[in-house]
Amino acid sequence: MTDPRAELASDEIEHLYEAAIALADEAREIIQGALHAGFSVKHKPDGTLVTSTDLKVEERLREVIEERFACHGIVGEEFPPRNPDSAFQWILDPIDGTEDFVHRVPTFGSILALYYKHEPIVGILEHTGLGLRASAAYGHGTYFRCQRSRLADLPAEIGDDRARVILSARGNFIRYRDEGATFDALARAFPNHRIYRSCYGHTLVATGAADAMVDFHDTLWDLAAARITVEEAGGIYRTVREFELPGGTRIYSSVFGKPALVERLVAVIGTADVEP
Amino acid sequence: MTDPRAELASDEIEHLYEAAIALADEAREIIQGALHAGFSVKHKPDGTLVTSTDLKVEERLREVIEERFACHGIVGEEFPPRNPDSAFQWILDPIDGTEDFVHRVPTFGSILALYYKHEPIVGILEHTGLGLRASAAYGHGTYFRCQRSRLADLPAEIGDDRARVILSARGNFIRYRDEGATFDALARAFPNHRIYRSCYGHTLVATGAADAMVDFHDTLWDLAAARITVEEAGGIYRTVREFELPGGTRIYSSVFGKPALVERLVAVIGTADVEP
Numbered sequence: 001m002t003d004p005r006a007e008l009a010s011d012e013i014e015h016l017y018e019a020a021i022a023l024a025d026e027a028r029e030i031i032q033g034a035l036h037a038g039f040s041v042k043h044k045p046d047g048t049l050v051t052s053t054d055l056k057v058e059e060r061l062r063e064v065i066e067e068r069f070a071c072h073g074i075v076g077e078e079f080p081p082r083n084p085d086s087a088f089q090w091i092l093d094p095i096d097g098t099e100d101f102v103h104r105v106p107t108f109g110s111i112l113a114l115y116y117k118h119e120p121i122v123g124i125l126e127h128t129g130l131g132l133r134a135s136a137a138y139g140h141g142t143y144f145r146c147q148r149s150r151l152a153d154l155p156a157e158i159g160d161d162r163a164r165v166i167l168s169a170r171g172n173f174i175r176y177r178d179e180g181a182t183f184d185a186l187a188r189a190f191p192n193h194r195i196y197r198s199c200y201g202h203t204l205v206a207t208g209a210a211d212a213m214v215d216f217h218d219t220l221w222d223l224a225a226a227r228i229t230v231e232e233a234g235g236i237y238r239t240v241r242e243f244e245l246p247g248g249t250r251i252y253s254s255v256f257g258k259p260a261l262v263e264r265l266v267a268v269i270g271t272a273d274v275e276p
Numbered sequence: 277m278t279d280p281r282a283e284l285a286s287d288e289i290e291h292l293y294e295a296a297i298a299l300a301d302e303a304r305e306i307i308q309g310a311l312h313a314g315f316s317v318k319h320k321p322d323g324t325l326v327t328s329t330d331l332k333v334e335e336r337l338r339e340v341i342e343e344r345f346a347c348h349g350i351v352g353e354e355f356p357p358r359n360p361d362s363a364f365q366w367i368l369d370p371i372d373g374t375e376d377f378v379h380r381v382p383t384f385g386s387i388l389a390l391y392y393k394h395e396p397i398v399g400i401l402e403h404t405g406l407g408l409r410a411s412a413a414y415g416h417g418t419y420f421r422c423q424r425s426r427l428a429d430l431p432a433e434i435g436d437d438r439a440r441v442i443l444s445a446r447g448n449f450i451r452y453r454d455e456g457a458t459f460d461a462l463a464r465a466f467p468n469h470r471i472y473r474s475c476y477g478h479t480l481v482a483t484g485a486a487d488a489m490v491d492f493h494d495t496l497w498d499l500a501a502a503r504i505t506v507e508e509a510g511g512i513y514r515t516v517r518e519f520e521l522p523g524g525t526r527i528y529s530s531v532f533g534k535p536a537l538v539e540r541l542v543a544v545i546g547t548a549d550v551e552p
Contacts, residue, residue, distance in 0.1 A: 047438075099440070103440070103480075103484075103485040103486070104485060105480060105485050105486075106406060107383075130382060130406075161447070162323075164375070164379070167471075169467060169468060169469050169470065170463045170464065170467040170469065171437070171467030171468050171469075174467060180464065183463065184460055184463070187446045187459065187460070187463065188446065188456065191445060191446040191447030191450060192445060192447050193445050193446065193447075193471060194445065194471045194472065194473075195443075195469060195470045195471035196470065197470075204379075204381060208379075209379040209380060209381050210379070210381075
């Protein structure tokens with residue numbers, strides 16, 4: 001099957017990439033203001049947190065997209081989808097790791113991506129709390145701190161005990177189905193792990209600061225920029241689970257990073273699944 | 277038993293606190309320079325990493341302490357102890373989370389503390405990569421971002437599933453003895469966890485950004501500033517395991533943070549210990 005992204009000219013992708021960078025700048029400005037001036041916090045019906053800043057960022061990004069790209073679709077965490085049949089879909093997670101944002105833990109981030117016919121063409125991981133941003137566009141590479149990120153594969157002599165693996169919290173693995181045994185198997189097999197929320201983990205993997213991540217029970221917007229930023233840096237991305245919730249929301253579990261390690265992680269996940 | 281720290285006058289403690297702040301400034305300056313100019317990396321005989329910056333920071337801090345407090349003792353990660361019989365002991369971990377430092381993950385930190393007759397009187401958690409520092413002195417409170425940190429206890433309605441718990445990686449729990457079952461039990465009981473290296477976890481707990489931490493199989497310098505920064509903020513600190521390695525190094529496992537949650541964590545650790 002041909003990759004639909006080949007239909008897009010390089011300068012068209014560049015133009016869209018610049019638009020995405022401008023959106024990330026808008027998000028950063030609003031979040032910087034909120035970190036300074038404060039914000040309000042509410043619990044959503046599902047028990048998770050949302051702040052006035054989550055809403056403000058998504059509203060502003062939707063406004064800019066609607067002005068510049070009236071025919072494009074928008075899928076965001078806080079508001080209903082727009083133009084769901086468009087070939088171009090902007091995916092927005094205004095603040096990933098809202099709980100960390102609320103507690104001023106600076107590893108929260110904003111996730112922005114643009115998809116074309118279900119394939120990511122642009123992805124941005126914006127870390128306003130850290131003054132960092134990783135970004136990628138199809139065929140253009142992944143950039144971080146003004147440099148191109150190129151992932152070397154994990155050297156064979158780095159065993160599972162030393163590989164730098166990022167896991168979702170065990171709470172993710174049991175959020176919609178009980179896949180806690182998969183967490184337990186991974187934590188045993190790869191003991192040199194860290195646990196962060198999605199966005200910062202994706203940045204660490206896309207920039208080579210961690211070797212791979214296993215991210216379980218996520219929605220589309222949580223993972224929107226992970227695949228393009230990792231693949232454009234030379235890593236690989238595997239969706240290992242995918243299912244639909246009763247309301248229709250699709251839930252994804254993915255493994256991505258340095259190729260040899262991703263395969264080792266996928267092998268452990270496979271095993272855990274068939275054991276009790 | 278009387279707390280030996282009551283023997284020290286408040287202005288004496290203040291004087292020592294200021295000296296510790298000056299040491300943290302020295303560490304910060306060297307680390308800032310290294311982040312800019314680069315550093316060399318080696319593997320230690322135990323397989324862990326050490327950089328030229330770890331050594332440079334500890335050398336410089338020892339030099340300053342020897343000049344200002346010739347009779348004080350020094351215990352540091354990278355060099356042999358000095359004046360081991362002194363009532364005053366400076367404890368130094370020049371870079372905690374060296375592996376993160378090497379990969380430019382900004383949550384590494386420097387840990388400095390001063391003990392008097394085996395009790396901490398001053399503690400500093402310096403995060404040069406994040407531009408943050410938490411510090412405390414006996415009877416003077418814990419400070420972070422120029423504000424006094426005061427931990428409210430965890431409200432009773434926050435269940436174990438929502439408490440913000442920081443764990444050491446499973447690799448810590450099996451480093452010197454196999455206490456992996458304790459990690460597994462904690463990860464199950466408190467699924468909303470993060471995993472960071474010691475220093476940043478201590479800062480999050482001492483400043484209320486996380487509710488508690490379980491830190492396993494550490495040396496004295498890893499935990500040197502945790503107790504004073506947490507206790508001076510109104511939290512509690514429990515050593516739950518303590519044993520000696522063949523070479524004589526003592527290994528500590530501790531739980532600290534908001535009182536009610538610490539007791540719940542200690543209860544799970546107790547249970548995990550007697551189960552297979």
